[in-house]
Amino acid sequence: MDAETPVASPPRRPRVVVDEPARVDRVFDAVTFWSGFSVLVLLSIVGLFLLTSSGDSLGQTGLWTFLTRVEWRTDVQPARIGVLGLLVGTVVVAVIAVVLAVPVGVLAALFITDYSSARLRRVLIGLVDLLAAIPSLLFGVWGFVLLSNQMVPVSRWISDHFGWIPFLATEPNRDLTGSMFIAGVVVGIMVLPIITSVAREVFSQAPPGEKEAALALGSTRWGMIRTVVLPYGKGGIVGGTMLALGRALGETIAVALLLPQVPLVSKNILEYGGATVSGFIATHSGGDPFTVSGLMAAGLVLFIITLGTNMMASVVVSRSRSGVGVEL
Amino acid sequence: MAGAAGTALCLNWLVFGRLGDGQGWFALLVSTYLTFLACFFIATADRYGRLVATDRTITVVVVSAGGVVLAALASLVIFILVLGLKALRPGFFTSDQTGITPLLPSTEGGGSHAVVGTLEQTALSLVLSLPLSLGAAVFLNESRSRWRRPVRIFVDAMSGLPSIVCGLFIFAVFIQPHAKDAAIFGFNGLMASLSLSLIMIPTITRTVEVVLRLVPDGLREASLALGASRARTVWSVVFPTARTGMTTAIVLGIARCVGETAPLIYTAFGYDLMNANPFNGSQEALPLFVFRNVQKPDQTAIERGFAGALVLMVIVLALFALARYLGRDRTRRAAPSRRWRPRAPRPTQEVRP
Structure with missing residues (x-):
C-alpha cells in the first residue's frame, strides 16, 4: 500500500472508529457487566470460602493424613478424620454406575438415531429428556424401597458364579442389601439419560454422505454403524461418559438413602457397607464447627475431582471431530 | 425370531x-x-x-x-x-402432620406444609437468581467485555459444584455462626432459597446463554445497521427471538430446583408442622418430606413419603410438559422462509449435572 501507491498520500492515519455508545447503551453495558461480574464474585466467594473453611480441619489434620486416612471419628480427642474411606466409595459407586450405563446408553442412542422411525425418534428423545428431568430423590426412593430387595438375589448369583473375581466375592451369610453395587446400579440408571443424550447428539451429526457411501458399498446397517457412526462419535461417547462420571461422583441423595455411610475401604462391592463423600455429608448434618470444617474439606476434595472430570469431558468433546457443535 | x-x-x-x-x-x-x-x-x-x-x-x-x-x-x-x-388423599393438600402418630393410617394427615414450603422456597430462589443469571447470560453473549472469559469459566466450574456442598456452604456461612443472633439466619426457608439459587444461577445462566447464542447474528447486525442501539437490539430483537427457548430453559431450571433435596438438609432442615413464614423457623419442603419419611422405620411413614413422592413427580412432570409446550415450534406457520428462522432451541439442561 505504502510503496506502490504514493498518489493517495495525504491522510495516512487509519480511519478513527468512533464508538460513542448512546446513554441507553451505557446503562445496558453497566447492568449486564455488573450482573456478570457479581456472578463471578459470588461464585469465587463460594470457592474461597470452601478453601478457607476447610483450612481449619486440614491444618489440624494435615493434608496428606486427611487424604490417606480411612476413619472419620470426631468423638475422640483429637478428632481423627480422613477422606480416603469416603473417596474410595465415591469412586467405586461412580465407576460401577458408568460401566453399567455406558453400553446401554450408547446402544439406546444408536437405537434412537439409526434404528427408529422419525416419529418414534421424537417420542424417544422426549422420554430420555424426561428421564433426565426426574429428581434424583425419586430414583433414590425407588432404589431404596424396590430395587434394593430385588437386587439381593442378583448379587447372590453374581457372587456365586463370579466370586473368583476378587472384588465380586462375598463372605458367607453377609447382608447383601445396601451395597455399593446396588447404589451403583441406581446411580447408573440416573446417569443413563446423560450418556444417551450426548451420544445421540453426536451420532445424529454423523455425515450422511459417508453413511450412504457405506450402505452403497453393500454394507449392512451394523457395518455402516461400525465403520462410520461409531468412529465419528467416539469423542462424544468418551465425553458423555466422563460427564456422566462427574455427575455420578457428585450424586447425593440416592446414595445417602442406599448406603450405610460408614467410611471404609472394602474390596467386596456386593456386601453391605460403603460411603460416599456427598452422601456422608448429607447424613451428618448439624455438627460442631470442626466437623463442618472437615466436611467442607471433604466436599472440596470431591469438588476438585468433579471439576477435573467435567473439564476433561468438555476438552475431549470439543477436540473430537463430532463434538464441535455439541453443547455439554 | x-x-x-x-x-x-x-x-x-x-x-x-x-x-x-x-x-x-x-x-x-x-x-x-x-x-x-x-x-x-x-x-x-x-x-x-x-x-x-x-x-x-x-x-x-x-x-x-x-x-x-x-x-x-x-x-x-x-x-x-x-x-x-x-x-394420597385430598387431605394431603389441606393438613400437615399435626398429631400424627405411627399408629394412625397413612391416609391421615398430609403434606400441605411441605407443598407450601416448596412453593415458597422455589419462588424465593427464582426471585434471587433469575435477574442475576439472565443478566449474566446477556453479558456473556451480547457484550464485548474482557471479563466474559473468566465469568464463563467460573459459571462452568460452579455448575459442577455438588449440590450438597451448596447447602453446607450456606450452613457454614450464615446458620452456624449467626443463628443465635437473629432468626433470619437460623434454619429457615430463606436459607434454603439461597442455597438453591447457588445451584440455579449457573444452570440458568448456561442454558439461557446457549439459547441466546442460537439467535442468528444476521438479525443483530440488521438491527444495528438500522441504527438501533445495542440495548434496543437485545430488547427488541434478541429476546423476542429467543423467548421460547429462554422460557423453556427457565422452566426446566425450576423443575430441577423443585426436586433438589441435598441442599435443603442443611438449610430448611425440615419440620412436621405448617410454617408459612420462610424467614423464620425451620420449614418443610416436598423433597425433604419424602426423604425423611421414607427413612422412618414405620410402614405408614414410608407410605406418606410415597404420597409426597407422587406429588413431587406430578409437579416435575407438569413443569416438564409446560417446558415442552412453551418450547414447541410455533414459528412454522408464521415464517415459511426457513433460511433465517431460528430453531426453537432445546435447552441442554438434561446433559449437565
Whole structure:
C-alpha cells in the first residue's frame, strides 16, 4: 500500500472508529457487566470460602493424613478424620454406575438415531429428556424401597458364579442389601439419560454422505454403524461418559438413602457397607464447627475431582471431530 | 425370531426347572436373553449367512437397549404411582402432620406444609437468581467485555459444584455462626432459597446463554445497521427471538430446583408442622418430606413419603410438559422462509449435572 501507491498520500492515519455508545447503551453495558461480574464474585466467594473453611480441619489434620486416612471419628480427642474411606466409595459407586450405563446408553442412542422411525425418534428423545428431568430423590426412593430387595438375589448369583473375581466375592451369610453395587446400579440408571443424550447428539451429526457411501458399498446397517457412526462419535461417547462420571461422583441423595455411610475401604462391592463423600455429608448434618470444617474439606476434595472430570469431558468433546457443535 | 425366543425360553425353563437352584429372576432373564441371542444368531446365520446374522443380532441388542431405558422409566413412574396413590388423599393438600402418630393410617394427615414450603422456597430462589443469571447470560453473549472469559469459566466450574456442598456452604456461612443472633439466619426457608439459587444461577445462566447464542447474528447486525442501539437490539430483537427457548430453559431450571433435596438438609432442615413464614423457623419442603419419611422405620411413614413422592413427580412432570409446550415450534406457520428462522432451541439442561 505504502510503496506502490504514493498518489493517495495525504491522510495516512487509519480511519478513527468512533464508538460513542448512546446513554441507553451505557446503562445496558453497566447492568449486564455488573450482573456478570457479581456472578463471578459470588461464585469465587463460594470457592474461597470452601478453601478457607476447610483450612481449619486440614491444618489440624494435615493434608496428606486427611487424604490417606480411612476413619472419620470426631468423638475422640483429637478428632481423627480422613477422606480416603469416603473417596474410595465415591469412586467405586461412580465407576460401577458408568460401566453399567455406558453400553446401554450408547446402544439406546444408536437405537434412537439409526434404528427408529422419525416419529418414534421424537417420542424417544422426549422420554430420555424426561428421564433426565426426574429428581434424583425419586430414583433414590425407588432404589431404596424396590430395587434394593430385588437386587439381593442378583448379587447372590453374581457372587456365586463370579466370586473368583476378587472384588465380586462375598463372605458367607453377609447382608447383601445396601451395597455399593446396588447404589451403583441406581446411580447408573440416573446417569443413563446423560450418556444417551450426548451420544445421540453426536451420532445424529454423523455425515450422511459417508453413511450412504457405506450402505452403497453393500454394507449392512451394523457395518455402516461400525465403520462410520461409531468412529465419528467416539469423542462424544468418551465425553458423555466422563460427564456422566462427574455427575455420578457428585450424586447425593440416592446414595445417602442406599448406603450405610460408614467410611471404609472394602474390596467386596456386593456386601453391605460403603460411603460416599456427598452422601456422608448429607447424613451428618448439624455438627460442631470442626466437623463442618472437615466436611467442607471433604466436599472440596470431591469438588476438585468433579471439576477435573467435567473439564476433561468438555476438552475431549470439543477436540473430537463430532463434538464441535455439541453443547455439554 | 419368535421361534428363537420360544426355544430359548423353553431351554432355560427346562434347565432351571431341572436344576432348580432358585437364583431368582435375574439369572433366568440373563441366561434366557443370551440363549435367545445365540439361537437367533444361529438360525439367521443358517439361512442368510454370517454377515446378515450379525447385523440382525445387533439390531436385536440395540432395540433391547432402548427397551431397557424405557423399562427403567416405566418402572420408576409406575412404582411411585402405585405406592403413592395408596396414601394420597385430598387431605394431603389441606393438613400437615399435626398429631400424627405411627399408629394412625397413612391416609391421615398430609403434606400441605411441605407443598407450601416448596412453593415458597422455589419462588424465593427464582426471585434471587433469575435477574442475576439472565443478566449474566446477556453479558456473556451480547457484550464485548474482557471479563466474559473468566465469568464463563467460573459459571462452568460452579455448575459442577455438588449440590450438597451448596447447602453446607450456606450452613457454614450464615446458620452456624449467626443463628443465635437473629432468626433470619437460623434454619429457615430463606436459607434454603439461597442455597438453591447457588445451584440455579449457573444452570440458568448456561442454558439461557446457549439459547441466546442460537439467535442468528444476521438479525443483530440488521438491527444495528438500522441504527438501533445495542440495548434496543437485545430488547427488541434478541429476546423476542429467543423467548421460547429462554422460557423453556427457565422452566426446566425450576423443575430441577423443585426436586433438589441435598441442599435443603442443611438449610430448611425440615419440620412436621405448617410454617408459612420462610424467614423464620425451620420449614418443610416436598423433597425433604419424602426423604425423611421414607427413612422412618414405620410402614405408614414410608407410605406418606410415597404420597409426597407422587406429588413431587406430578409437579416435575407438569413443569416438564409446560417446558415442552412453551418450547414447541410455533414459528412454522408464521415464517415459511426457513433460511433465517431460528430453531426453537432445546435447552441442554438434561446433559449437565
